[in-house]
Amino acid sequence: MDHCYRAIDADPRFHALARARSRLGWGLGGVMLVTYYAFILVIAFRPAWLARPLSSTTVITVGIAAGVALIVLGVALTGVYIWQANRSFDARNRAIVDAARRAV
Amino acid sequence: MLFRPLAAAAALVLLLLPPAASAAEAVNSGGVAITFFLAFVTATLGVTWWAARRTHSTHDFYVAGGRISGLQNGLAIAGDFMSAASFLGVTGLIFGFGFDGLIYAVGGLAGWPLVLFLLSERLKNLGKYTFADAVTLRLAATPIRCLAASGSLVAVVLYLIGQMVGAGKLIQILFGIDYAVAVGCVGTLMMVYVCFGGMLATTWVQIIKAVLLLSGGSLVTVLVLAQFNFSLDQLFVAATQQHARGVAVLAPGGLVHDPVSVLSLGTALVFGTAGLPHILMRFFTVPNAREARRSVFFATAFIGYFYVLTFIIGFGAMALVMGNPQFADATGRLLGGDNMAAIHLAHVAGGPVLLGFMSAVCFATILAVVSGLTLSGASAISHDLYAxxxxxxxxxxxxxRVSRYATIALGVVAVLLALLFESQNVAYLVLMAFTVGASVNFPLLFLALYWRHLTTSGALTGGVLGLVLAVGCIVLGPTVWVEVLGHAEPIVPYKYPALFAMCASFSGSIVVSLLDRSERAARERAGFNAQYIRAQTGLGAEGTPA
Known part of the structure; x- marks a missing residue:
């Protein structure tokens, strides 16, 4: 196993894949965390912003729309990650592991 | 050996019948509820019997042989998360406080993308049965497993109390059965599922219940929206006309007032998910990282949909149940408390049949969730501590055998504690489980997976600090110190300690790890590379050829 790990560590494709995965994960995770904490901080310090109605014809407030939008955003972000990961990461990972197995 | 538990469960169900029938006038759909409930118990005991014949090794018992598919596991994870506290509690909070109940829904969902992006694949590639497996690949096994098991058990027990208290109350109101008997029934059925069927039975019970809860919730939602011509605006107008706070109920400020509490509550919700042992354990029931990833996607989609439903159901209850004299007691409060808002709404929307169905679904929810919780507690005891x-x-x-004994012991403890904490606020107890998850398990797991410099002494310092602070603040805070123990002033003024406990846990781990110059620490840092490559590629992971 150690030989395999060393072969993978020496493979530049592995580090490229790890970087791509971490960029996607932290990027999407960052979007979620920033929007979520923006929502929480506004509730904590500027609740009046969320109390306004969306328009003059409705009672639905900005806060309610924002809350539901955050739920939809969370689901959408996981969808983007899965789509990316299924499209390219799995195949690249398999190629790297197979090459390392052959090399050992 | 298999028939004895089934016979015991059948006897228990028979025990349930007579008082329920005699108290049928308490809720006039008791008979319908009992019928649906008996159908559920029969089906799930059948599943348990089927699963028991396939459960032989520890691998079967803890993780169903690693043969659950991504979609099945996604439903089961969603089922674990959509507990009675989530469904009844969050709809009850929205019913009572409007917008602020939505914070729970948003926070509960926002944790899931983070679990997917940062933990699910790595965890599956590194662990075997519990998240402690992944953490102890390079850190010292004995102390870290003790820490992880303590964090897991405290979270599991807090969560269990919340669910059991909710179950007892629900059955008491719906079927007119004594609280203690109700809690005993839940405990016994749960022990049968887990002891005999292990993770396979627990997963299928959870899947059945998730499908029932999602379809029942959808039906209630559609029927409620139909009464308002499918216009959300009309629904909200009707809701604000009933609520004492009027249109202010659609804005923040009903439940949490000071900024620190909002921030701390938000933190517990979003990071607690990533530290709940019964959720983390589910990543080991699938064959590989790809299925682990798919299962989180399905789970997130189902949970998102579920929270949109609870949101409409909460405001629907405000519009249709609040102010309806049929559902108010002598003092004008909601019959059975705010947690029953969704159940009463089912009655308004679909008559006694839907009321009976939703009651049975809620009971099934509790049974399924306590089973998953108990199984993860039992694996912490038998796999992390005993083995x-x-x-x-x-x-x-x-x-x-040890796992089965641990299951029975946890079941008994849960029943006893549920009797002791009968009058506690269910949503708060569950939030405390999230707090412990966010302050102990999450920092340990996150740093071990992502930070090369974490050492055993650092992880221990941070973990113990997080656990002591979280539990200490809960005990000395307003809810336990004042409301339960009857003191005049809380020693810790904050109701939600997650923010402090989690920050202390992270800083403790980081500072002590950086100061650690021991030989062991150097070895542990050197071990990060192999762990990192395994986490990324899955090479050497459980269940894959080496």
Whole structure:
């Protein structure tokens, strides 16, 4: 196993894949965390912003729309990650592991 | 050996019948509820019987042989998360406080993308049965497993109390059965599922219940929206006309007032998910990282949909149940408390049949969730403590036996504590489980997976600090110190300690790890590379060829 790990560590494709995965994960995770904490901080310090109605014809407030939008955003972000990961990461990972197995 | 528990469960169900029938006038759909409930119990005991014949090794018992598919596991994870506290509690909070109940829904969902992006694949590639497996690949096994098991058990027990208290109350109101008997029934059925069917039965019970809860919730939602011509605006107008706070109920400020509490509550919700042992354990029931990833996607989609439903149901209850004299007691409060808002709404929307169905679904929810919780607690005891710390050479049979004893012990403890904490606020107890998850398990797991410099002494310092602070603040805070123990002033003024406990846990781990110059620390840092490559590629992971 150690030989395999060393072969993978020496493979530049592995580090490229790890970087791509971490960029996607932290990027999407960052979007979620920033929007979520923006929502929480506004509730904590500027609740009046969320109390306004969306328009003059409705009672639905900005806060309610924002809350539901955050739920939809969370689901959408996981969808983007899965789509990316299924499209390219799995195949690249398999190629790297197979090459390392052959090399050992 | 299999028939004895089934016979015991059948006897228990028979025990349930007479008082329920005699108290049928308490809720006039008791008979319908009992019918649906009996159908559920019969089906799930059948599943348990089927699963028991396929459960032989520890691998079967803890993780269903790693043969659950991504979609099945996604439903089961969603089922674990959509507990009675989530469904009844969050709809009850929205019913009572409007917008602020939505914070729970948003926070509960926002944790899931983070679990997917940062933990699910790595965890599956590194672990075997519990998240402690992944953490102890390079850190010292004995102390870290003790810490992880403590964090897991405290979270599991807090969560269990919340669910059991909710179950007892629900059954008491719906079927007119004594609280203690109700809690005993839940405990017994749960022990049968887990002891005999292990993870396979627990997963299928969870899947059945998730499908029932999602379809029942959808039906209630559609029927409620139909009464308002499918216009959300009309629904909200009707809701604000009933609520004492009027249109202010659609804005923040009903439940949490000071900024620190909002921030701390938000933190517990979003990071607690990533530290709940019964959720983390589910990543080991699938064959590989790809399925682990798919299962989180399905789970997130189902949970998102579920929270949109609870949101409409909460405001629907405000519009249709609040102010309806049929559902108010002598003092004008909601019959059975705010947690029953969704159940009463089912009655308004679909008559006694839907009321009976939703009651049975809620009971099924509690049964399924306590089973998953107990199984993860039992695996912390048998796998992390018994097998890895105290008896490293224990045989398979011995470990399965220990897991079953642990299940029974946890079941008994849960029943006793549920009797003791009868009058506690359910949503708060569950939030405390999230707090412990966010302050102990999450920092440990996150740093071990992502930070090369974490050492055993650092992880221990941070973990103990997080656990002591979280539990200490809960005990000395307003809810326990004042409301339960009857003191005049809380020693810790904050109701939600997650923010402080989690920050202390992270900083403790980081500072002590950086100061650690021991030889062991150097070895542990050197071990990060192999762990990192395994986490990324899955090479050497459980269940894949080496």
């Amino acid at each position: 890895s710390v105290f008896h490293p050479h224990a045989s398979e049979q011995e470990l399965v």
